Amino acid sequence: MTAPRIDAAEVERISREDVPSVGPEGVRVLALGEGSCSVWLPYDPRSIRPGGTISGPTMMGLADFALYVAVMTAIGPVKLAVTTDLTCHFLRRPEPRPLVAHAKLLKLGRRLAIGEVAVHAEGETEPVAHIVATYSIPPEAGAAS
Amino acid sequence: MTAPRIDAAEVERISREDVPSVGPEGVRVLALGEGSCSVWLPYDPRSIRPGGTISGPTMMGLADFALYVAVMTAIGPVKLAVTTDLTCHFLRRPEPRPLVAHAKLLKLGRRLAIGEVAVHAEGETEPVAHIVATYSIPPEAGAAS
Amino acid sequence: MTAPRIDAAEVERISREDVPSVGPEGVRVLALGEGSCSVWLPYDPRSIRPGGTISGPTMMGLADFALYVAVMTAIGPVKLAVTTDLTCHFLRRPEPRPLVAHAKLLKLGRRLAIGEVAVHAEGETEPVAHIVATYSIPPEAGAAS
Amino acid sequence: MTAPRIDAAEVERISREDVPSVGPEGVRVLALGEGSCSVWLPYDPRSIRPGGTISGPTMMGLADFALYVAVMTAIGPVKLAVTTDLTCHFLRRPEPRPLVAHAKLLKLGRRLAIGEVAVHAEGETEPVAHIVATYSIPPEAGAAS
Numbered sequence: 001m002t003a004p005r006i007d008a009a010e011v012e013r014i015s016r017e018d019v020p021s022v023g024p025e026g027v028r029v030l031a032l033g034e035g036s037c038s039v040w041l042p043y044d045p046r047s048i049r050p051g052g053t054i055s056g057p058t059m060m061g062l063a064d065f066a067l068y069v070a071v072m073t074a075i076g077p078v079k080l081a082v083t084t085d086l087t088c089h090f091l092r093r094p095e096p097r098p099l100v101a102h103a104k105l106l107k108l109g110r111r112l113a114i115g116e117v118a119v120h121a122e123g124e125t126e127p128v129a130h131i132v133a134t135y136s137i138p139p140e141a142g143a144a145s
Numbered sequence: 146m147t148a149p150r151i152d153a154a155e156v157e158r159i160s161r162e163d164v165p166s167v168g169p170e171g172v173r174v175l176a177l178g179e180g181s182c183s184v185w186l187p188y189d190p191r192s193i194r195p196g197g198t199i200s201g202p203t204m205m206g207l208a209d210f211a212l213y214v215a216v217m218t219a220i221g222p223v224k225l226a227v228t229t230d231l232t233c234h235f236l237r238r239p240e241p242r243p244l245v246a247h248a249k250l251l252k253l254g255r256r257l258a259i260g261e262v263a264v265h266a267e268g269e270t271e272p273v274a275h276i277v278a279t280y281s282i283p284p285e286a287g288a289a290s
Numbered sequence: 291m292t293a294p295r296i297d298a299a300e301v302e303r304i305s306r307e308d309v310p311s312v313g314p315e316g317v318r319v320l321a322l323g324e325g326s327c328s329v330w331l332p333y334d335p336r337s338i339r340p341g342g343t344i345s346g347p348t349m350m351g352l353a354d355f356a357l358y359v360a361v362m363t364a365i366g367p368v369k370l371a372v373t374t375d376l377t378c379h380f381l382r383r384p385e386p387r388p389l390v391a392h393a394k395l396l397k398l399g400r401r402l403a404i405g406e407v408a409v410h411a412e413g414e415t416e417p418v419a420h421i422v423a424t425y426s427i428p429p430e431a432g433a434a435s
Numbered sequence: 436m437t438a439p440r441i442d443a444a445e446v447e448r449i450s451r452e453d454v455p456s457v458g459p460e461g462v463r464v465l466a467l468g469e470g471s472c473s474v475w476l477p478y479d480p481r482s483i484r485p486g487g488t489i490s491g492p493t494m495m496g497l498a499d500f501a502l503y504v505a506v507m508t509a510i511g512p513v514k515l516a517v518t519t520d521l522t523c524h525f526l527r528r529p530e531p532r533p534l535v536a537h538a539k540l541l542k543l544g545r546r547l548a549i550g551e552v553a554v555h556a557e558g559e560t561e562p563v564a565h566i567v568a569t570y571s572i573p574p575e576a577g578a579a580s
Contacts (some may be wrong), residue, residue: 013422017197018195019193019194019200020191020192020193020194020200021194021200021201021202021203035204037380046166047165047166047167048165049163049164049165049166049226050163050223050224050226051166051225054497055164055165055206056166056205056206056209056228056231057166057202057203057205057206057209058166058202060201060202060205060206060231061200061202061205063159064201064202069546074245079195079196080195080196082196082235082238083201083235084167084234084235084547084549084569085232085233085234085235085520085549085569086201086205086232086233086235087230087231087232087233087377087422087520087522088230088231088232089229089230089396089397089404089422090228090231091396091397091404092397093227097221103191106379106381106417106420107379107381107382107416111546112519112571114379114381114519114520115407116420117195126397129395130396130404130406132379132420132422132423133351134379134519134520134569136546136547165394165414229402229404229424230375230377230404230424232377232522232567234541234542234549234567234569236541236542236549237542251524251526251565252524252526252527252561256401256426257374257426259374259375259524259526259565261551261565271542272541275541275549275551275567277522277524277565277567279374279401279424279524281401284451293439296534297456306565308484308485309484309490310481310483310484310490311482311484311490311491311492311493312525319561327495336455337456339453339454340453340454340514340515341514341515342453345455345456345496346456346495346496346499346518346521347456347492347493347496348456348492349489350491350492350495350496350521351490351492351495352490357440369486370485370486372486372525372528372531373491373525374448374524374525375522375523375524375525376495376522376523376525377492377521377522377523378517378520378521378522379520380517380518380520380521383517393486406460407479412580426534
């Protein structure tokens with residue numbers, strides 16, 4: 001077990017500058033492990049959908065980013081890692097409040113990383129969405145890891 | 146085979162007013178069938194991710210909305226239909242240009258509708274993403290259908 | 291928190307008599323919770339695929355059954371619950387030995403139950419497959435739960 | 436467009452000898468394209484589940500194999516291609532009769548092939564299951580293609 005290969009300030013900068021689809025303010029890092037992370041997304045009224053709940057794409061975008069962070073905790077900043085598949089199950093309708101995503105890797109290979117993410121509405125114990133997804137790791141990064 | 150139970154103007158209004166996560170300008174309808182649709186999303190620079198391609202959540206959000214439209218062509222406007230699961234495979238990196246989504250239902254039951262969506266970068270023949278998802282249909286709408 | 295609504299003997303009988311696709315000998319129950327279970331599948335040489343590892347359908351069939359058991363621990367024996375979607379990520383190639391599946395519900399609604407399953411080769415700590423799936427619960431069972 | 440890089444006799448031999456999880460008699464090939472195939476699976480009473488329909492793992496195993504065939508039509512026999520993810524949506528309950536699977540690749544890359552499969556009960560126009568899955572292609576095969 002080694003230290004995370006990326007720090008919170010760098011994750012937050014990436015979320016603000018490089019991944020606008022996460023949200024205009026980016027995320028705040030709550031915790032970083034090696035192969036895991038917890039991130040917090042502020043509430044944005046533009047993410048609401050009919051019925052007053054937070055939209056699915058908002059939750060999927062947050063989960064996708066959280067898993068990207070989990071990959072980077074294990075192999076360092078990797079700009080060209082890309083999602084190859086993502087499956088989301090929507091479990092409950094989130095209240096209009098901030099979201100917290102807990103991501104962890106299930107497998108880290110040379111070419112593919114697979115992980116799962118639980119998304120919660122802040123302060124709630126039951127998750128609102130469960131995501132599992134695969135990241136493809138570019139050859140140079142795989143060689144370095 | 147009957148006519149679509151929703152028209153293009155209503156779909157475009159819903160996309161602009163009720164589903165902000167699709168994008169600030171909403172979609173334009175290219176075609177509506179019964180259980181199918183094609184919709185067009187203008188290019189938005191905020192949807193870019195590292196590498197200059199369009200973000201996954203943008204494609205997933207568009208596909209999720211296109212399938213919602215396909216459901217409405219079959220059973221009419223249903224405000225409370227919700228996505229229960231969504232699986233996306235990312236096939237190619239889309240150029241920074243408008244996207245077109247072609248959605249069709251694979252099954253329309255009383256309680257669940259399942260469909261698939263191909264997302265293309267405008268003018269390209271090969272899809273950039275493939276999505277399959279399930280919508281849960283509220284009881285009242287199911288009874289009416 | 292209440293007791294599981296099905297016991298180990300009944301689960302093992304169902305696996306042997308009603309669900310032949312799990313395997314000719316059925317499963318052995320290692321643990322039952324309310325909304326969770328662990329089950330053990332003996333090694334069957336017919337489940338091997340090229341490369342000497344256990345086939346994907348064997349792991350998916352075991353996971354599908356384990357989640358069915360998790361549903362029954364929560365709402366009792368429900369013959370007509372059916373899987374509506376199943377997503378499997380294959381993480382490692384399992385050695386030719388018995389499999390253990392740990393299933394737990396992520397959500398139990400009136401109409402749908404969603405859960406996840408980790409499949410392990412016996413004696414290994416890292417999972418060989420991760421599955422998330424949805425069961426549709428027949429109306430009468432939903433009313434009773 | 437070139438000819439399929441594998442012929443029907445070889446596919447049928449592989450299904451009988453190398454992939455027992457498809458079923459004891461293997462499949463019959465109905466059609467082979469480049470990147471696509473249609474295969475037929477005889478009815479096997481052991482594939483029945485409660486309610487008299489064909490089990491999910493039977494359909495998933497057939498679809499998984501059909502997609503493997505589609506990969507081989509494009510790059511030739513590749514023993515070590517492995518499924519990395521598979522998502523199945525169950526659409527209708529199949530009658531106890533033979534199954535037909537139509538598979539086609541959505542993308543063929545150097546490292547990953549992604550495709551979709553429609554499974555039908557023989558003689559029925561509506562599919563009973565829809566599958567999308569990813570195959571990982573071993574480096575040597577990718578280099579040769």
